[in-house]
Amino acid sequence: MHRLLAPAALSFLLLSSTTTFVRAQDAPAPPIDKRYTDEIKKLTDLPAVKKAFQTFIDLEPQTKQDLITLTETPSPPFKEQVRAKKFAAMIKEAGADSVWIDEVNNVLAKRKGRSGKKTVVVEAHLDTVFPEGTDVKIKPKGDTLYAPGVGDDTRGLTAILAVLKGMGKVGIETDADVLFVGAVGEEGLGDLRGVKHLLRKDGGIKPDSYIAVDGDGISTITHRGLGSHRYRVTFKGPGGHSYGSFGIVNPHSALGKAIYHFTTEADKVTRQGIKTTYSVSVIGGGTSVNAIPYESWAEIDMRSESPEKLNQVDQLLQTAVQRALKEENSIKRQGPDLTVDVKKIGDRPSGRIEATTPIVQRAMAVSKFLNAEPHLEVASTNANTPIALGIPAVTIGSGGIGGGEHALNEWWLNDKGYLGIQRILLLLLAEAGVGK
Amino acid sequence: MHRLLAPAALSFLLLSSTTTFVRAQDAPAPPIDKRYTDEIKKLTDLPAVKKAFQTFIDLEPQTKQDLITLTETPSPPFKEQVRAKKFAAMIKEAGADSVWIDEVNNVLAKRKGRSGKKTVVVEAHLDTVFPEGTDVKIKPKGDTLYAPGVGDDTRGLTAILAVLKGMGKVGIETDADVLFVGAVGEEGLGDLRGVKHLLRKDGGIKPDSYIAVDGDGISTITHRGLGSHRYRVTFKGPGGHSYGSFGIVNPHSALGKAIYHFTTEADKVTRQGIKTTYSVSVIGGGTSVNAIPYESWAEIDMRSESPEKLNQVDQLLQTAVQRALKEENSIKRQGPDLTVDVKKIGDRPSGRIEATTPIVQRAMAVSKFLNAEPHLEVASTNANTPIALGIPAVTIGSGGIGGGEHALNEWWLNDKGYLGIQRILLLLLAEAGVGK
Numbered sequence: 036m037h038r039l040l041a042p043a044a045l046s047f048l049l050l051s052s053t054t055t056f057v058r059a060q061d062a063p064a065p066p067i068d069k070r071y072t073d074e075i076k077k078l079t080d081l082p083a084v085k086k087a088f089q090t091f092i093d094l095e096p097q098t099k100q101d102l103i104t105l106t107e108t109p110s111p112p113f114k115e116q117v118r119a120k121k122f123a124a125m126i127k128e129a130g131a132d133s134v135w136i137d138e139v140n141n142v143l144a145k146r147k148g149r150s151g152k153k154t155v156v157v158e159a160h161l162d163t164v165f166p167e168g169t170d171v172k173i174k175p176k177g178d179t180l181y182a183p184g185v186g187d188d189t190r191g192l193t194a195i196l197a198v199l200k201g202m203g204k205v206g207i208e209t210d211a212d213v214l215f216v217g218a219v220g221e222e223g224l225g226d227l228r229g230v231k232h233l234l235r236k237d238g239g240i241k242p243d244s245y246i247a248v249d250g251d252g253i254s255t256i257t258h259r260g261l262g263s264h265r266y267r268v269t270f271k272g273p274g275g276h277s278y279g280s281f282g283i284v285n286p287h288s289a290l291g292k293a294i295y296h297f298t299t300e301a302d303k304v305t306r307q308g309i310k311t312t313y314s315v316s317v318i319g320g321g322t323s324v325n326a327i328p329y330e331s332w333a334e335i336d337m338r339s340e341s342p343e344k345l346n347q348v349d350q351l352l353q354t355a356v357q358r359a360l361k362e363e364n365s366i367k368r369q370g371p372d373l374t375v376d377v378k379k380i381g382d383r384p385s386g387r388i389e390a391t392t393p394i395v396q397r398a399m400a401v402s403k404f405l406n407a408e409p410h411l412e413v414a415s416t417n418a419n420t421p422i423a424l425g426i427p428a429v430t431i432g433s434g435g436i437g438g439g440e441h442a443l444n445e446w447w448l449n450d451k452g453y454l455g456i457q458r459i460l461l462l463l464l465a466e467a468g469v470g471k
Numbered sequence: 472m473h474r475l476l477a478p479a480a481l482s483f484l485l486l487s488s489t490t491t492f493v494r495a496q497d498a499p500a501p502p503i504d505k506r507y508t509d510e511i512k513k514l515t516d517l518p519a520v521k522k523a524f525q526t527f528i529d530l531e532p533q534t535k536q537d538l539i540t541l542t543e544t545p546s547p548p549f550k551e552q553v554r555a556k557k558f559a560a561m562i563k564e565a566g567a568d569s570v571w572i573d574e575v576n577n578v579l580a581k582r583k584g585r586s587g588k589k590t591v592v593v594e595a596h597l598d599t600v601f602p603e604g605t606d607v608k609i610k611p612k613g614d615t616l617y618a619p620g621v622g623d624d625t626r627g628l629t630a631i632l633a634v635l636k637g638m639g640k641v642g643i644e645t646d647a648d649v650l651f652v653g654a655v656g657e658e659g660l661g662d663l664r665g666v667k668h669l670l671r672k673d674g675g676i677k678p679d680s681y682i683a684v685d686g687d688g689i690s691t692i693t694h695r696g697l698g699s700h701r702y703r704v705t706f707k708g709p710g711g712h713s714y715g716s717f718g719i720v721n722p723h724s725a726l727g728k729a730i731y732h733f734t735t736e737a738d739k740v741t742r743q744g745i746k747t748t749y750s751v752s753v754i755g756g757g758t759s760v761n762a763i764p765y766e767s768w769a770e771i772d773m774r775s776e777s778p779e780k781l782n783q784v785d786q787l788l789q790t791a792v793q794r795a796l797k798e799e800n801s802i803k804r805q806g807p808d809l810t811v812d813v814k815k816i817g818d819r820p821s822g823r824i825e826a827t828t829p830i831v832q833r834a835m836a837v838s839k840f841l842n843a844e845p846h847l848e849v850a851s852t853n854a855n856t857p858i859a860l861g862i863p864a865v866t867i868g869s870g871g872i873g874g875g876e877h878a879l880n881e882w883w884l885n886d887k888g889y890l891g892i893q894r895i896l897l898l899l900l901a902e903a904g905v906g907k
Contacts, residue, residue: 223761261714265760277748277750277752277772277774278697278699278748278774281746281748281750285734285750285751287730287751287752287754287769288730288734288751290727290730290754291726291727291728291729291730291731291733291734291751292727292730292731292734292735293727294723294724294726294727294728294730294731295727295728295730295731295732296731297727298721298724298727298728299728302802310717312713312714312717314713314717314721314761314762314763315721315723315724315727315764316713316723316757316758316759316760316761316762316763316764317756317757317758317759317760317764318723318726318754318755318756318757318767319754319755320754321751321752321753321754321770322752322753323752323753324701324752324753324770324771324772324816324817325659325750325752325772326750326752327750327752328751328752328753331754333723334757334760335760336713336760336761338713338714366738380760381760
């Protein structure tokens with residue numbers, strides 16, 4: 036998960052046992068329509084839901100063991116197979132009607148609904164950012180569990196396991212089918228490939244709503260997908276001696292020109308409207324100070340909530356690169372032309388659903404019911420993909436408190452973590468409808 | 472030594488035992504004034520010189536052993552001490568009147584002249600390009616000796632040793648003092664620091680002429696010093712998340728702008744006049760595609776025979792860097808300003824002496840006398856420094872055939888290598904005057 040604000044204030048208040056969580060945010064929280072508050076209240080009055088809430092508390096030792104088992108099953112980027120198999124076995128055991136692993140190693144577990152006319156996805160991601168060979172052994176310090184990936188997003192996987200177990204134990208039936216998913220490739224260069232495959236146009240599923248579980252706490256609701264495009268631009272020429280071969284094309288000169296044109300134009304178009312960003316992030320190339328390089332490359336990141344703005348900045352990059360190529364080739368005095376390769380290395384769709392959409396209203400009402408202040412967020416999560424496809428979707432946290440995501444000292448503390456599981460259940464039931 | 476043309480044609484002809492060497496060159500060789508042809512002829516008629524010529528041939532086994540000993544004494548950049556001590560002992564043994572090692576590890580060996588009113592330097596460089604730990608053991612294949620540094624410039628060191636030995640054996644007296652020098656820091660980032668120290672304004676020597684011995688064969692005469700300036704430009708900012716910290720200064724954007732302004736302007740001023748070159752050669756910086764970098768750097772090389780043109784291009788770089796700094800700071804939306812560090816990492820003076828200058832005419836006449844076609848060159852050698860100071864200077868080869876300079880498979884073949892030693896003696900005697 037890629038959050039954009041550190042939940043420091045929230046963490047402090049949770050730690051200090053205050054039951055009402057307050058958090059600074061960009062805009063005041065929009066109102067919650069009374070019908071959603073009533074709807075959630077009504078759900079929590081059901082005896083089966085009351086029993087499920089208690090069950091999650093009773094299951095805590097087992098949920099903790101699940102977290103240890105899964106965290107200690109490494110799941111490096113693009114190498115989630117081992118954890119996928121483990122998670123598939125665990126979710127089968129937890130009571131799914133059918134479980135399968137798809138072509139990209141997503142784990143899918145179906146729990147049939149009464150009518151099965153609709154499908155609700157509840158998903159957490161299998162992958163971590165940590166490479167093969169990282170020590171993923173859990174190191175407890177007091178009640179806090181330390182290990183790479185423990186919070187992001189292994190806790191999410193165990194939370195949805197607990198939801199499924201609890202539903203089975205108390206016999207809750209939904210109207211819609213529920214598809215529990217462990218998704219691959221959420222992080223970094225994974226580029227949301229698990230959810231993209233799941234919802235692919237040709238052969239993917241078409242859920243009616245999508246609940247991604249990622250991050251900690253019970254306040255945050257990500258309903259705006261921060262889209263991003265990432266490129267690696269590489270100019271290539273023959274290379275040669277800085278004096279003897281002078282007059283041949285210089286790839287660094289071309290890259291400099293491309294950066295100049297791109298950043299000069301991008302600065303202008305990002306000064307108004309929805310926040311849209313660009314960054315020339317990493318550059319390289321060249322072998323020696325006395326040699327014209329044969330290669331010059333840059334990695335560039337651009338982000339926006341607005342697909343239009345994102346495409347606009349993207350177009351500025353394409354234009355700048357071609358213009359630089361032309362300029363550098365036009366001043367060459369000998370040798371072959373420069374060539375350029377523009378490779379898209381990241382593509383996360385952007386989009387937003389309004390705070391008045393039922394799924395967002397319900398998620399807010401659930402937080403309120405659990406005495407947490409709902410906080411609406413923009414982030415880059417698996418929900419980006421369904422949101423961009425027009426599917427009602429949010430990403431919500433899985434309870435407890437966590438920190439150090441993407442760092443070796445990542446930690447998660449089970450501070451009333453059962454609230455996170457109760458929250459997932461309530462939102463799921465509101466979206467899927469209760470069968471009996 | 473940094474030559475600008477591979478002597479392939481020359482090598483072929485030497486290998487094929489042709490006694491007249493022909494070589495492609497940019498401009499036809501200028502004429503040699505008859506007085507210099509006569510002067511050299513007269514020198515070679517002296518009985519002592521005839522005896523010295525034969526002595527060099529007799530000394531060949533010893534000269535070969537010197538080459539093995541010195542090549543196998545490593546002399547990495549900035550770490551020439553061990554070889555300097557060895558060479559000092561050998562040149563003392565060879566018959567110098569006094570030998571000392573200066574503050575930077577240059578070896579100086581004086582052979583007094585009759586009047587001693589003038590001083591002629593005969594120099595080869597001690598340093599190799601090879602780092603500590605390189606295997607420098609000589610590997611013979613047939614008559615060819617393979618080892619890193621064997622030709623460039625260890626052969627030069629042994630050639631000047633042989634000249635001194637021969638002069639002693641046959642009792643040649645010069646009018647001027649002769650200073651034999653093993654110089655440090657000729658290669659790469661050594662940046663000619665040995666010869667710069669030797670000829671420093673404050674406390675250095677003031678020779679009347681300067682003969683650098685570097686490279687193979689008996690044809691090449693470097694009389695034009697290709698000057699160069701080299702810079703490492705580093706822009707620095709705070710760095711941050713590509714979305715969360717957007718609006719802070721981006722060092723890569725600034726570098727791109729600097730490259731754009733520099734290369735656009737430098738292209739214009741290098742289209743006319745003496746060949747002057749520039750190259751953005753190596754760039755780097757940045758940690759991750761989703762992070763605004765805290766640093767962006769480039770290494771830039773510029774060269775010219777003309778000090779004025781070199782300074783003109785240098786000034787364009789300084790202006791471009793400051794302009795880019797200003798532009799990038801002017802569009803920042805938050806955070807501190809960018810800073811820039813411009814570090815000069817190389818400074819080789821440029822200059823030329825005319826082909827009509829006595830030292831060049833004499834060097835040409837010597838080649839002709841030895842049945843070689845003189846070839847005038849522009850290169851970056853130790854002669855750059857005296858040339859820039861107005862001291863008559865050339866760099867000449869030390870005989871034989873070599874190849875693979877700066878590569879691990881460097882080689883040198885003693886194909887009539889004594890001709891190279893005879894050549895150094897003749898040019899030295901012409902410059903220093905024969906005492907008796």
